Amino acid sequence: MAEVWIRLLAVAAIGVVAVGVxxxxxxxxxIKPRAWKTTTMSPGVYLFTSxxxxxxxxxxxxxxxxxxxxxxxxxxxxxxSDTFSKLGVDAVPSTLIVDDARRATLYPGHPERAxxxxxx
Numbered sequence: 001m002a003e004v005w006i007r008l009l010a011v012a013a014i015g016v017v018a019v020g021v022x023x024x025x026x027x028x029x030x031i032k033p034r035a036w037k038t039t040t041m042s043p044g045v046y047l048f049t050s051x052x053x054x055x056x057x058x059x060x061x062x063x064x065x066x067x068x069x070x071x072x073x074x075x076x077x078x079x080x081s082d083t084f085s086k087l088g089v090d091a092v093p094s095t096l097i098v099d100d101a102r103r104a105t106l107y108p109g110h111p112e113r114a115x116x117x118x119x120x
Contacts, residue, residue, distance in 0.1 A: 031091065031108040033117075039087070039104040045072040045118070046096040047111065048089045059093035059111050066115045 047063055049056035063072045075083055077092065087096065087106070095107045095114035107114040 036104045048094040050077040053092045
């Protein structure tokens with residue numbers, strides 16, 4: 001009987017370790033921001049999304065909390081795939097910040113780093 005409990009504890013421990021490793025991998029973004037000298041996009045903040053992206057809802061909420069409802073423009077793959085291609089957006093969610101000089105920086109993944117870049 002003790003052997004069964006040891007096996008169950010071992011399986012549980014492996015599960016906990018696997019969840020912890022997955023969380024660590026997911027929480028750190030290995031994709032670095034990409035900067036362009038100029039773009040034709042108007043100054044502002046843009047969130048690139050897709051209807052099949054589960055994390056896009058969380059990203060939209062984070063930007064809404066940080067910038068307000070009208071603080072960014074959402075660009076969906078389903079309606080603007082040409083914009084994705086033109087800018088080289090290959091992951092959703094991604095946040096693009098365009099400054100007044102029309103220099104742009106793309107932040108793939110959740111918008112925390114983009115929001116940090118916008119804060120004074």
